[in-house]
Amino acid sequence: MGMKFFGASVKRKEDPALLLGKGRFVDDLAMPGMLHAAFVRSQHAHAMIKSVDAAEARKLPGVVAVLTQADLPEPMRDRTLPLYVPHPAIKQIHMPAPLAKDEVRFVGEPIAIVVASSRYIAEDAANMVVVDYEPLPASVDARDAILPGAALAHKGAPSNIATQTPIKIGDTDAAFAKAAHVFREQFHLHRGGPFFIECRGLIASWNAATEQLDVIASSQGSHRFKRTFVDLLDLDDNQVRVVTNDVGGGFGPKGSFYVEYAAVAAASMATRLPVKWIEDRAENFVSTQQERDQHWDVEIAVDENAKLLGLRGKLVHDAGAYMTWGLVLPWIAATSVIGPYVLPAFQLELIVAFTNKITCTPVRGAGRPQGCFVMERMMDRVARELRIDRAEVRRRNFIKPEQMPYKVGLIFRDGRPVTYDSGDYPKAQALAIEQSGYEGFSARKAAALARGKYIGVGLSNAVEGTGLGPYEGATVRISTSGKVVVFTGATPQGQGHKTTLAQVAADHLGVDFADVSVVTADTGTIPFGMGTFASRTAVNAGSSVHLAAIEVAEKAKKIASELLEASPDDLEIKDGGVEVRGVPGMRKTFRELAYNAVGLYGFSMKGDRDPGLEATSYFKPEQSTYANSTHVAEVEVDIETGEVKVTSVLVNHDCGRVINPLIVHGQVVGGVAHGVGNAIFERLMFSAEGQPVTTTFADYLLPGATDMPRVTVTHTETPSPLNPIGVKGAGEGGTIAVIAAIASAIEDALSPFGARIAEMPVSPERVLELIAAGKARAPV
Amino acid sequence: MSESSSEIRDIELTVNVAKRRGKAEPRLLLVDFLRHELGLTGTHVGCEHGVCGACTVMFNGHSARACLLFAAQANGADIVTVEGLANPDGSLNVLQEAFREHHGLQCGFCTPGMLITLTEHLRDNPDTTEEEMRVALSGNLCRCTGYEAIVEAGLDAARQLRDAGKERA
Numbered sequence: 001m002g003m004k005f006f007g008a009s010v011k012r013k014e015d016p017a018l019l020l021g022k023g024r025f026v027d028d029l030a031m032p033g034m035l036h037a038a039f040v041r042s043q044h045a046h047a048m049i050k051s052v053d054a055a056e057a058r059k060l061p062g063v064v065a066v067l068t069q070a071d072l073p074e075p076m077r078d079r080t081l082p083l084y085v086p087h088p089a090i091k092q093i094h095m096p097a098p099l100a101k102d103e104v105r106f107v108g109e110p111i112a113i114v115v116a117s118s119r120y121i122a123e124d125a126a127n128m129v130v131v132d133y134e135p136l137p138a139s140v141d142a143r144d145a146i147l148p149g150a151a152l153a154h155k156g157a158p159s160n161i162a163t164q165t166p167i168k169i170g171d172t173d174a175a176f177a178k179a180a181h182v183f184r185e186q187f188h189l190h191r192g193g194p195f196f197i198e199c200r201g202l203i204a205s206w207n208a209a210t211e212q213l214d215v216i217a218s219s220q221g222s223h224r225f226k227r228t229f230v231d232l233l234d235l236d237d238n239q240v241r242v243v244t245n246d247v248g249g250g251f252g253p254k255g256s257f258y259v260e261y262a263a264v265a266a267a268s269m270a271t272r273l274p275v276k277w278i279e280d281r282a283e284n285f286v287s288t289q290q291e292r293d294q295h296w297d298v299e300i301a302v303d304e305n306a307k308l309l310g311l312r313g314k315l316v317h318d319a320g321a322y323m324t325w326g327l328v329l330p331w332i333a334a335t336s337v338i339g340p341y342v343l344p345a346f347q348l349e350l351i352v353a354f355t356n357k358i359t360c361t362p363v364r365g366a367g368r369p370q371g372c373f374v375m376e377r378m379m380d381r382v383a384r385e386l387r388i389d390r391a392e393v394r395r396r397n398f399i400k401p402e403q404m405p406y407k408v409g410l411i412f413r414d415g416r417p418v419t420y421d422s423g424d425y426p427k428a429q430a431l432a433i434e435q436s437g438y439e440g441f442s443a444r445k446a447a448a449l450a451r452g453k454y455i456g457v458g459l460s461n462a463v464e465g466t467g468l469g470p471y472e473g474a475t476v477r478i479s480t481s482g483k484v485v486v487f488t489g490a491t492p493q494g495q496g497h498k499t500t501l502a503q504v505a506a507d508h509l510g511v512d513f514a515d516v517s518v519v520t521a522d523t524g525t526i527p528f529g530m531g532t533f534a535s536r537t538a539v540n541a542g543s544s545v546h547l548a549a550i551e552v553a554e555k556a557k558k559i560a561s562e563l564l565e566a567s568p569d570d571l572e573i574k575d576g577g578v579e580v581r582g583v584p585g586m587r588k589t590f591r592e593l594a595y596n597a598v599g600l601y602g603f604s605m606k607g608d609r610d611p612g613l614e615a616t617s618y619f620k621p622e623q624s625t626y627a628n629s630t631h632v633a634e635v636e637v638d639i640e641t642g643e644v645k646v647t648s649v650l651v652n653h654d655c656g657r658v659i660n661p662l663i664v665h666g667q668v669v670g671g672v673a674h675g676v677g678n679a680i681f682e683r684l685m686f687s688a689e690g691q692p693v694t695t696t697f698a699d700y701l702l703p704g705a706t707d708m709p710r711v712t713v714t715h716t717e718t719p720s721p722l723n724p725i726g727v728k729g730a731g732e733g734g735t736i737a738v739i740a741a742i743a744s745a746i747e748d749a750l751s752p753f754g755a756r757i758a759e760m761p762v763s764p765e766r767v768l769e770l771i772a773a774g775k776a777r778a779p780v
Numbered sequence: 781m782s783e784s785s786s787e788i789r790d791i792e793l794t795v796n797v798a799k800r801r802g803k804a805e806p807r808l809l810l811v812d813f814l815r816h817e818l819g820l821t822g823t824h825v826g827c828e829h830g831v832c833g834a835c836t837v838m839f840n841g842h843s844a845r846a847c848l849l850f851a852a853q854a855n856g857a858d859i860v861t862v863e864g865l866a867n868p869d870g871s872l873n874v875l876q877e878a879f880r881e882h883h884g885l886q887c888g889f890c891t892p893g894m895l896i897t898l899t900e901h902l903r904d905n906p907d908t909t910e911e912e913m914r915v916a917l918s919g920n921l922c923r924c925t926g927y928e929a930i931v932e933a934g935l936d937a938a939r940q941l942r943d944a945g946k947e948r949a
Contacts (some may be wrong), residue, residue, distance in 0.1 A: 019862075696829055
């Protein structure tokens with residue numbers, strides 16, 4: 001088939017409803033008799049619960065139930081959430097229970113759930129529940145947590161160390177022994193969060209008569225939620241259905257199943273009524289999972305020509321209180337250090353520590369921004385020390401396109417060796433430099449400085465493992481209406497899957513894009529699904545739609561050939577039907593074919609066909625496909641206030657073939673905004689006792705419209721050889737490398753003060769400290 | 781906290797040109813009243829502390845945060861929500877269509893607030909610039925788009941509205 005929709009900037013199917021105020025977000029829905037939940041949450045980072053007294057709360061008019069851990073149904077009561085991603089290097093694991101039993105391990109951990117006739121009353125009652133705590137010392141900073149004698153995040157645990165394991169390529173000792181130069185840096189990547197504008201939420205409806213649990217959730221993976229409910233309640237597959245409608249942003253943490261969801265289901269089972277819980281922003285700051293929070297101490301070895309010989313050091317990753325995603329984050333971070341460069345030797349001691357803070361799980365980039373930041377900062381260090389242009393240092397170290405597929409020598413988080421499938425990294429950087437103001441910037445910088453302005457430019461490169469397995473399925477069906485429906489477990493949160501997947505299907509079936517509906521994230525429509533995370537949907541679900549649509553087209557031709565008594569080779573798919581090529585009258589519509597495919601009551605099925613004009617495919621990628629990007633950022637720093645203004649960002653992005661340029665552009669620009677937040681604004685802070693101190697959008701700043709520069713996005717299209725449509729993931733590439741590029745630009749702007757940027761975000765206070773320190777070293 | 785009937789107020793107001801009535805206890809937020817009492821769920825709740833702007837509605841001709849107002853304060857008020865923006869035939873208006881054209885929304889959750897803010901801004905500043913528009917939008921958070929496409933949509937709508945005004949004149 002010719003590609004009419006694949007590759008076109010088709011306007012999104014999702015938009016009209018959302019623009020008219022007719023979205024269906026969880027809190028927009030109501031069920032008859034529905035109750036509203038609020039949680040009693042831990043006020044302490046670490047404490048024993050001596051008692052929970054809900055007597056007064058239960059008396060409040062409008063309160064229907066208060067459930068503590070002891071009130072949870074069997075078998076959920078004594079279970080913890082499942083570990084999504086086991087790993088042999090995990091030596092100690094802690095998982096959260098649906099409601100805390102006798103110990104709480106972070107401020108915000110749920111202790112009891114209150115259900116009432118309104119959320120207002122539920123919150124009143126939650127405030128009336130008296131919890132008697134015995135506070136315990138808290139483990140707060142991961143660097144302290146791994147020391148002998150540290151306060152334990154989990155009482156009675158042997159230590160706070162979840163994992164201590166080496167990650168290795170080649171012989172670092174030999175590499176460092178022959179190095180012309182060795183440089184050491186310590187980095188701290190601070191904690192940030194997803195901060196989707198729609199907080200988490202769900203409605204759980206337990207039907208006692210049919211013994212079925214129906215859940216509508218704001219999620220990134222309906223099927224994962226279903227499996228978790230099945231696990232916690234020992235239900236059969238037919239007893240749980242999870243549906244995800246519109247989702248107001250996810251960015252990773254809506255992919256996790258949270259203990260609140262189990263408690264809401266328990267509350268529905270206890271009251272036999274639907275129960276809705278919508279997280280409010282105050283809860284969001286103390287209970288939705290977060291990320292980054294890593295301490296790196298690394299050395300880089302280079303030869304006299306700035307060629308990389310080795311990199312070694314230590315990564316201390318703060319897991320927070322629990323580890324629902326196993327080692328995914330530190331592992332991705334560690335393997336993302338290499339980026340687009342030839343690194344002959346690498347040794348990293350990976351230490352994962354439990355602390356009494358919110359659990360860390362993937363947030364846009366998922367460890368990749370940290371790994372990228374470390375390598376790119378080291379590249380800049382080499383450039384500065386050896387007085388070589390930053391782009392040139394990178395140029396000397398790139399993996400060349402002729403080296404593809406390139407085996408890095410590590411095992412990725414997907415269990416497969418990190419093997420870059422395709423990409424042209426030198427070209428990506430060359431294009432970015434050519435299209436940005438990188439060349440010739442020094443003249444602009446000098447001119448600005450003469451006017452008292454401090455401007456800087458920075459660049460960075462990243463390679464990003466995308467399209468992770470194991471699969472995402474799609475059923476493509478031509479229904480008896482003659483229209484096409486696609487069912488998939490992919491669970492979008494704004495990425496426009498209903499549009500892009502319809503584009504893929506429409507081309508193969510010769511129908512208009514408008515005649516394809518895409519049903520996402522309803523466990524009642526497709527048995528297996530993984531959900532949307534790790535920039536994986538275009539690769540997995542896109543390929544499955546492609547394969548299934550081809551199969552449906554073949555099936556349609558087969559049936560038509562029987563009905564028209566023509567060879568399938570003489571048939572073509574055209575305008576919602578199948579016709580004999582060159583004979584417009586000789587035609588069967590999809591509607592006729594779909595009717596025929598269903599069969600006639602009481603008659604034998606013709607041929608050896610399975611019923612229905614439909615096909616299901618589960619595309620199973622053999623490994624991740626690696627996207628890449630180069631970012632060039634410019635900043636202006638106000639040396640009086642310390643304010644950093646990002647004045648321009650250019651991204652050269654390669655995510656293979658692009659299904660919808662409009663959507664990919666939006667993903668990249670939006671990703672850049674997240675990275676700008678990480679680079680200069682977003683930092684979640686905790687007191688020494690583990691109390692969160694950034695708990696509103698006045699304390700924790702998200703980038704606003706006036707903080708964002710215009711972003712220029714250019715594309716290099718290196719098709720992936722690993723899937724039939726040649727695509728790579730696009731959801732995170734905007735974020736990953738821009739953080740390092742901005743850090744590089746700030747360092748450049750502050751070069752008169754000899755400042756070095758070794759953390760993110762870089763706050764105005766930090767900028768002023770760096771300037772003051774620079775002035776003290778060498779008075780300007 | 782009590783539901784005693786003496787505290788329940790009758791609220792009468794105009795929403796999207798229609799007279800509406802509902803009941804509200806004194807502490808009921810306007811946004812909850814609109815969403816759950818009147819069933820107008822297009823207006824969203826994002827932060828409940830007046831920062832994110834997802835709950836922005838037009839209140840007596842000016843944009844306002846419905847999470848920072850009580851329903852009781854809206855008694856007698858004239859309110860426009862996102863549900864009131866479409867053309868009379870129900871189709872997308874110029875601004876809404878521009879959002880679609882420029883991919884000014886991804887998840888769509890902040891969009892109702894963005895639309896209301898820009899509706900006011902374009903009404904009061906028909907010759908707006910990108911910089912003015914960004915300042916106008918600085919009270920509305922979007923986590924998906926990076927704002928660029930929203931600004932482009934707003935500028936495009938401004939252009940179209942100016943052109944339409946010239947034609948009429």
